[in-house]
Amino acid sequence: MTISLNIHGAARTVTGSCFLLRAGKTRFLIDCGMFQGSKTLKALNYANFPFKPEEIDFVLLSHAHIDHSGLLPKLVxxxxxxxxxATHGTFDLLTCMLPDSAHIQESEVQQLNRRNARRGRDEVTPIYDLEDAEATLRMFSPVAYDSWVQPAPGVRARFWNAGHILGSSSIEIELHTDDRKQETLHLLFSGDIGPNVTSFHPEPDSPENLDYIICEATYGARExxxxxxxxxxxxxxxxVNEALRNNGVLIVPSFAxxxxxxxxxxxLALAHKRRIPQVxxxxxxxxxxxxxxxxxxHADELEDGATFKHLMRSPLLRTTESVQESMMIERMDGSHIIVxxxxMCDAGRIRHHLKNRLWRENTTVLLVGYQAEGTLGRILQNGAEAVRIQGEEVKVRARIRTLDIFSGHADGPGLARWVADRGPVKRGIILVHGEDxxxxxxxxxxxxLGLDGDRIFAPALDAELDLLAETPAARERPAARRLQPEIVGRTDWHNDLSELWLDIGAELEKAADDKARRVILRRIRRALEGGDE
Structure with a gap:
């Protein structure tokens, strides 16, 4: 019997989680997530899967975040x-998240096709639509924590609380390798592990004494x-108090x-205690x-859920469902907060608010989550003086702040402790869901911590690992590799082009007169034509 693991996402990057396990004739996925980041990486969402969806027997889903679940409708x-x-909490969240994702696919493709029509380019189709999302929801079998399920002969799975979001799980898998000897291969997929401080969840939990741990490494280098x-x-x-001084406005891009x-x-708790202005x-x-x-x-599943429900009924909290309500915020006078x-500022209504307010000095943008390489959030975090949003240049005069205390991920020491507590790990630790x-x-x-460094692996995208080998050998299959490792998890030429447009605009603005501007443009033209300058 052969058992192999294919790393089809979250390899040297923090999105697109997707792992294919082959155990004899059984084939199944752990997660099927959407790629985020550079346009080169996001293009994989539109490409064919590196496997045949009709041959997949079942899916085990760690949690609801779109980078783990977002391509399930495409799979269907x-x-x-x-x-x-998946757990009941994960399923309940996906009843709104997958239709929302489908709506985003459809609306963004409509906008793109309008631009393509003006440019004489071909139309594109959404990755999936609302009908696909609804069909996917009908295929869920919700399960309870700490309860074994047997989705196929010789395969058992159990979901453990990961402390990351509502319903999030680490997934324990037992694979029978020899029925005569009752031997099993014991794996644990971490999913995303929660931090040491959270308002809602207890400490992550999961089993010990494993053959393999497939572990996220999002914040592996941070403490x-x-x-x-x-x-x-x-x-x-x-x-907040600093941001709201002098009629300031605070914008917080936040995962929904x-x-x-x-x-x-x-x-709301701080406002209730009047530690911040009641705006x-x-x-x-x-x-x-x-x-x-x-x-x-699900308040009864949260720590101090009663207080959460009370706070969410505060008159300070105003929800804006429609686009018209969203646009009305721009007319607000005085200090206020927009969440x-x-x-990562790459989709949704946050782009509208950034476009309208980044150029204003009384605006603060507070980044409270991980910003993947190539995203607008990372570009702002890195100190850009101007950015391009929906094809338009926007100067950055707002204060850009980062508060790395709301991440749903454990930091490096937390992850290391979590792995060590799962020991002994007999065969290897496979690091995924992290940039280099x-x-x-x-x-x-x-x-x-004393773990054998030779048994810690960091496979590239689309690598295949033989899990029964003494040391899992990565089977290199260049023809099946969708992106070269040096491209994954980095900025791409689209990012370079946006930066170049901004640099050209800045140089033209600084030029003394129109004659000097024409000199700059002639030099650019000669460079495009292969000249010396």
Missing amino acids: KNGFSGPIY RGLMSLEQRRDLVASE VERTQELLSDL PIFLDSPLAIRATEIFMD AASG EGIAGLHERLAA
Whole structure:
């Protein structure tokens, strides 16, 4: 019997989680997520899967975030017909998240096709539509934590609380390798592991004594230190009070699920105690509004859920469902706070608010989640003086602040402790869901704890690992590799082009007169024609 693992996403990058396990004749996925980041990486969302969807027997889903679940409707659209196993909390969140994702696909493609028509380019079709999302939801089989399911002969799975978001799981898998000897291969997929401080969830939990751990490494190179909820709120209060000085406006790009609910809890608790000004707080994300309602429905599963429900009824919290309501925020006088998706500023209504306010000095943009390489959020975080949003140049005069205390991910020491507590790990630790820095940082931390560095692997995108080999050998299959490793998790030529446009515009503005501007343009033209300058 052969058992292999194909890494079809979240390899040297933090999105697109998708792992294919082959155990004899059984083939199944752990996660099927959407890629985010550079346009080169996001193009994989439109490309064919590197496997045949109709041959997949079932899916085990760690949690609801779109980078783990967002391509499930595409999987169904392309022929997958098996069950999808996830916790009840994950399923409930996806009842709004997958239709919302389908709406985004359709609306963004409509806008793109209007631009393509003006440019004489071919139309494109959405990755999937609402019908595909609804068909996907009908295929879910919700399961309880700490309860075995047997989705195929010789395969058992159990879901453990990961402390990341509502319903999030680490997934334990047992694979029979020899029925006569009753031998099994024991794996644990971490999913995304929660941080040491959260308003909602207990500490992550999962089994010990494993053959393999497939572990996320998002913040493997970072150390936040231990922090209490009150300490976190102290930091939030400081940032908010500074942002709202002199009629300031605070914009917070936030992931619609979990981060938004935790952030709102802190803001409303601080306002209730008058530690920050009692200004309007706009929740401008239809998905975040619906997700907040689901959190309220699951309040009995949250730590201090009664307080959360009370805070969400505050008159300071104003929800904006429609586009018209969203646009009305721009007419607000005086200080206010806007919380909008997406968390990396690459989609959703946050782009509208950034486009309208980045150029204003009384605006503060507070980044409270991970910003992947190539996203608008990372570009702002890196100190850009101007950005391009929906094809338009926008000067950055706003204060850009980062508060790395709302991440749903454990930091490097937290991840290392989590792995060490799962030991002994007999065969190997496979690091995924991290950019190069995070992967290297967690590898170093694990080795420092005495784990064998030769048994810690960081496979590239589309690598295949033989899990029954003494040391899992990566089977190189160049023809099947969709992107070269050096491209994944980095900025691409689209980012370079946007930066070049901004640089050209800046140089033309600085030029003394029109004659000097023509000289600059002639030099650019000669360069394009292959000249010396």
